[in-house]
Amino acid sequence: MAATLPLPRVLAYGLLGMPLAFAALPLYVHVPGFYAFATGMDLALLGGILLATRLLDALVDPWLGWLADRVPRRSMLVLALLPFAAGFVALLNPPETQVAVWLAGSLALTYLGFSAASVAYQAWGADVGGDSRGRTRLTAAREGFGLLGVVLAAALPGWLAASPVQGTAALAWVLPPLLAIAALAALACVGAGPGRVAPALAPLTSLRRVLADPGFRRLLLVFVANGLAAALPATLFLFFVADVLRAPAASGALLALYFVAGAASLPFWVALAARRGRVVAWLLAIGLATLAFAGAGLLGPGDVLPFAAICLLSGLALGADLALPAAIAADLGERQGQAGACFGVWNFAAKLNLALAAGLSLPLLGWLGYVPGGDRGLPALIFAYALLPLAGKALAAFLLWRWRHFLEVR
Numbered sequence: 001m002a003a004t005l006p007l008p009r010v011l012a013y014g015l016l017g018m019p020l021a022f023a024a025l026p027l028y029v030h031v032p033g034f035y036a037f038a039t040g041m042d043l044a045l046l047g048g049i050l051l052a053t054r055l056l057d058a059l060v061d062p063w064l065g066w067l068a069d070r071v072p073r074r075s076m077l078v079l080a081l082l083p084f085a086a087g088f089v090a091l092l093n094p095p096e097t098q099v100a101v102w103l104a105g106s107l108a109l110t111y112l113g114f115s116a117a118s119v120a121y122q123a124w125g126a127d128v129g130g131d132s133r134g135r136t137r138l139t140a141a142r143e144g145f146g147l148l149g150v151v152l153a154a155a156l157p158g159w160l161a162a163s164p165v166q167g168t169a170a171l172a173w174v175l176p177p178l179l180a181i182a183a184l185a186a187l188a189c190v191g192a193g194p195g196r197v198a199p200a201l202a203p204l205t206s207l208r209r210v211l212a213d214p215g216f217r218r219l220l221l222v223f224v225a226n227g228l229a230a231a232l233p234a235t236l237f238l239f240f241v242a243d244v245l246r247a248p249a250a251s252g253a254l255l256a257l258y259f260v261a262g263a264a265s266l267p268f269w270v271a272l273a274a275r276r277g278r279v280v281a282w283l284l285a286i287g288l289a290t291l292a293f294a295g296a297g298l299l300g301p302g303d304v305l306p307f308a309a310i311c312l313l314s315g316l317a318l319g320a321d322l323a324l325p326a327a328i329a330a331d332l333g334e335r336q337g338q339a340g341a342c343f344g345v346w347n348f349a350a351k352l353n354l355a356l357a358a359g360l361s362l363p364l365l366g367w368l369g370y371v372p373g374g375d376r377g378l379p380a381l382i383f384a385y386a387l388l389p390l391a392g393k394a395l396a397a398f399l400l401w402r403w404r405h406f407l408e409v410r
Contacts, residue, residue, distance in 0.1 A: 004133075004134070005128070005129070005134050005137060005138070008189065009128075009189060009190055009191075010137055010138060010141045011141060012185055012186050012188075012189035012190050013124075013125060013128060013138055013141060013142065013186055013189075013190045014138065014140075014141025014142045014143075014144060014145040015145050015182045015185050015186055016121060016142075016145075016182045016183060016185075016186040017121075017141070017142040017143065017144075017145040017146035017149065018145040018146060018148055018149035018152075018178065018182055019149060019175060019178045019179040019182050019183075020114070020117065020118060020121070020146065020149070021145075021146030021147065021148075021149035021150045021153075022149035022150065022152055022153045022171075022174070022175060022178060023084070023088050023110075023114065023153075023175055024114070024146075024149075024150070025149075025150045025153040025154060025255070026088075026091075026092065026153060026168060026171055027088075027091075027107075027110065027111075027114070028231075028234055028235070028354050029234050029235070029237055029238065029255070030157075030168050030171075030238070031050070031091070031107075032046060032047075032050065032235060032238070032239075032358060032362065033164075033238035033239060033242075033372075034092070034165060034168050034169075035094070035099070035103060036372050037164075037165055037372065037373070038094070038165045038169075039094060039099045041099060041100065041103075042366070043362045043363065043365065043366035043370075043372070044362070044363045044366050044367075045100060046103075046362060047358055047359050047360075047361070047362030047363040047366070048359065048363065049100060049103055049104050049107070050107075050355070050358040050359055050362070051355050051356075051358060051359020051360070052104070052359075053104055053107040053108055053111060054111070054351055054352075054354055054355030054358065054359070055352070055355045055359075056108065056111075057108075057111035057112070057115055057351055057355075058347075058348045058349075058351035058352045058355060059348070060111075060112065060115060061115055061119065061344045061345070061347040061348040061351065062203070062207050062341070062344040062345050062348055063203055063344065064115055064116050064119045064120075064340075064344050064347075065119050065123070065338075065340045065341040065342065065343055065344015065345060065347075066203045066206050066207070066340065066341050066344060067116075067340070068119050068120050068123045068340030068341075068343070068344070069123070069206070069338045069339070069340035069341055070340075072192070073120045073121075073123050073124040073127070073192070073340070074120070074124060074187060074192060076116060076120040077116075077117050077120040077121055077124065077183075078183070078187070079116075080112075080113045080114075080115075080116035080117035080120065081113065081117055081179060081183060082113065083109050083110075083112055083113035084110060084112075084113025084114045084116075084117055084179075085113070085175060085176045085179055086109065086113075087106050087107070087108075087109030087110030087111075087112075087113060088110050088172060088175050089172040089173070089175070089176070090102070090105075090106040090109070090110075091103070091106040091107060091110055091172070092168060092169045092171060092172035093169060093172055094106075115347060115351075118343075118347060119340060119343050119344050119347060120340075121142075122142075122326070122330070122339075122343040122346075122347075123333075123339045123340040123343050124190075124192075125138045125139065125142060125330065126330040126333055126334050126339035126343075127192070127339065128190060128191065128192075129330065129334075132327070132331050133274070135327050135330040135331060135334075136270060136273065136274075136278070136323065136324075136327040137270070139323050139326050139327040139330065140266050140267075140269075140270045140323045140327075143266065143319070143322035143323050143326070144263050144266045146322070147259045147260070147262045147263035147266075147318075147319075147322070148263060149178075150255075150259040151255075151256045151259045151260050151263070153171060154252050154255035154256045154259060155252055155253075155255075155256045156170070156171060156174060157170065157171065157252055158249075158252040158253075164238075164248060164249075164251065164252070167252075206338060206341045207341065207345065209336065209338070209341075210333075210336065210338065210341050210342050210345050211345070213332060213335075213336060214406055215332055215406040215407060216329070216332045216333075216336075216342060216345075218399070218403040218406050218407065219325065219328055219329060219332065219403075219406075219407055220345065220346070220349055221399055222325070222396050222399045222400045222403070222407075223325050223329075223346070223349055223350075224349050224352070224353060225392050225395040225396040225399060226286060226321065226325075226392065226393065226396035227349065227350055227353040228353045228356065228357065228392045229388075229389040229390070229391070229392025229393045229396065230321065230353075230389070230392075231353040231354045231356070231357035231358075232357045232361060232384060232385065232388055232389050232392075233293075233385055233386075233389055234354070234357070235354070235357045235358045235361055235362070236361060236365075236381065236384060236385040237251070237255070237385075238251055239370075239372055239381060239385075240381060240382075240385045240386075241254060241307075242372070242373070243372065243373065243374070243375075243378060243381065244299065244300065244301070244378060244381060244382060244385075245299065245300075245301065245302070245303055245304055245307060246301040246302065247302070247304050250304050254304075254307065254308060254311050255311075257308060257311045257312055257315065258311040258312070258314065258315035258318065259315060259318070260315070261311070261312050261313075261315030261316045261318070262315045262316070262317075262318030262319045262322065263319070264316075264319075265315070265316045265317070265318070265319035265320070266319040266322075266323055268319070269281050269285065269319045269320040269323060269324060270323060272284070273320075273323075273324055273327075278324045278327065278328055278407075279400060279404045279407050280404075281320055281324055282320050282321070282324045282325060282400060283397060283400050283401060283404075284320070285317040285318075285319070285320030285321060285324075286317070286320075286321075286393055286396055286397045286400065287397065288313060288314075288316065288317040289313075289314045289317035289318075289321075289393060290390060290393045290394065290397070291313070292309075292310050292313030292314040292317065293310060293314055293386070293389060293390065293393075294390065295310065296310055296385070296386035297382055297383070297386035297387050299386075326346070328407055329342055329343065329346050330342075330343075361384050364380075364384070365377060365380055365381060365384060368380035
């Protein structure tokens with residue numbers, strides 16, 4: 001059995017998750033609403049750009065995972081942070097003209113840096129963890145600090161400016177110093193791990209080897225079903241709060257409540273996973289999220305408090321969604337001796353969910369008559385935000401229970 005990781009080392013590793021997640025919230029939640037409200041961009045065009053750039057980003061991930069198995073992971077991480085920070089600053093400071101071109105270019109640059117940094121960071125944690133317990137602790141620390149970063153990104157717009165659009169734009173200048181501090185701390189305190197010699201395989205051969213593992217393949221399908229159920233509300237959250245609840249000023253506090261609940265729940269899910277197994281704990285979390293979200297379709301103008309209760313309960317389930325499946329993936333990747341390749345495929349699946357959620361839901365809502373900031377098409381928005389995700393959660397729960405024996409790695 002590997003030696004228990006010292007807590008300072010676990011925390012130093014997890015700290016870097018804060019700026020990465022801090023940027024992820026605007027990237028995947030704020031950008032659709034920011035460009036729709038700030039620039040007046042057509043929803044179909046906006047959805048098309050988001051779909052194209054996210055698909056391109058997702059397709060690069062498996063190659064980045066293959067690369068992370070063949071170069072020093074910490075060096076890859078450092079090099080990736082530069083385009084990530086530059087692209088993020090550009091993304092939230094669009095010009096008055098050629099907005100669509102600016103959005104596509106800045107997204108592509110941000111995604112490339114973010115993806116390379118994320119794959120290298122996750123694979124580095126798989127190396128350092130040593131065993132299943134260590135990897136679960138590192139994953140929980142990474143996601144816990146990540147949730148703090150998300151809460152910070154959710155709360156800061158309201159503190160930095162009077163309007164949500166101006167507050168979101170101000171986030172661009174918070175990321176670079178936050179990223180520099182966290183990266184320096186992690187690199188100074190966390191070693192490189194024992195290192196693994198990846199099999200001498202071409203990228204496509206490595207990809208086929210990852211997908212040939214029956215446990216990883218089944219885990220990926222559960223993750224996709226559950227992730228798509230989460231990606232739809234994430235994409236449409238700001239629209240729902242602004243146009244259904246009629247409370248756009250509450251969006252930051254509601255997001256903060258959701259993510260604080262997720263961070264607070266992480267120790268519980270880690271302890272439950274240690275006692276009952278990660279699959280059982282994850283299944284219980286999916287059930288809790290489904291029950292909590294079932295009433296969202298009944299809400300209307302002014303129902304901020306009932307929606308806050310939904311955010312709280314579904315946020316408690318979020319901790320398991322973030323920590324447990326990724327920890328199982330890390331174990332399966334180490335078993336194959338190519339954790340980088342596994343996380344490349346893993347991140348591809350996560351981004352495919354987000355791409356489909358934005359690229360399909362936004363044009364569909366526009367086609368059904370929904371116009372941001374008005375009363376038109378609200379039933380379509382409620383259906384896409386509150387009801388469709390329940391089907392994804394139900395499918396994920398069914399598959400997770402059916403394949404539970406493939407997914408518990410000791």
